[in-house]
Amino acid sequence: MAQKPRTRLSKEGRRSQLLDTAAAIIEDMGFAGFTMETLAKAAGVSNPLVYKYFDSRQEIFKELLLRELEDFRLKIRAKVASTHSFEELVRVFVEVNFEQSESGNVRDVLLSQADLREAVAKTIQRNHKEIGRTLIESVIEENRTMTLEQAEHLLYMGSAASIAAAEKVNRSGRSRQRLIDNTVSFILGGFAAPYADTDS
Numbered sequence: 001m002a003q004k005p006r007t008r009l010s011k012e013g014r015r016s017q018l019l020d021t022a023a024a025i026i027e028d029m030g031f032a033g034f035t036m037e038t039l040a041k042a043a044g045v046s047n048p049l050v051y052k053y054f055d056s057r058q059e060i061f062k063e064l065l066l067r068e069l070e071d072f073r074l075k076i077r078a079k080v081a082s083t084h085s086f087e088e089l090v091r092v093f094v095e096v097n098f099e100q101s102e103s104g105n106v107r108d109v110l111l112s113q114a115d116l117r118e119a120v121a122k123t124i125q126r127n128h129k130e131i132g133r134t135l136i137e138s139v140i141e142e143n144r145t146m147t148l149e150q151a152e153h154l155l156y157m158g159s160a161a162s163i164a165a166a167e168k169v170n171r172s173g174r175s176r177q178r179l180i181d182n183t184v185s186f187i188l189g190g191f192a193a194p195y196a197d198t199d200s
Contacts, residue, residue, distance in 0.1 A: 076134070098180060
């Protein structure tokens, strides 16, 4: 990885730059290729400057993972907020499950480490609850004939269907977009229509 010229940044800017560079190294070289020295060289800074911001590799990994989890949470909230129909909402839900099932991004690489998962377990649990609650509330808002129980059932079954479809993409290399479209159609056909006239 080519060394970048050193530039003067604010404290937060430098911290963010180091985390961005760490993410690129992990995605390119994995954990085995990551050292504090490699980070310093790739970021175009001195080794002591890296240690000024982070005491160890583990501290970098944990902070990077927390940042990735927060970015993912905010992205889902923004996507849900931008929907204008029940179908759009279902599509967001399916795409989220596809993204969570796909491998290779830095978030998944970091989550593959048991010690890092344990270090951020409370954040993961809190995010899952918030995302689930946001989706359930949005489902009920977009389809007012649904009860809470039905919305939860939809999300449970839809999650299973979309995760299975995403794994099929990973195994077979089939068209990601086509399987997303098919999964959305399955969920809409299997749940939206039967619940449309339900009063209970």
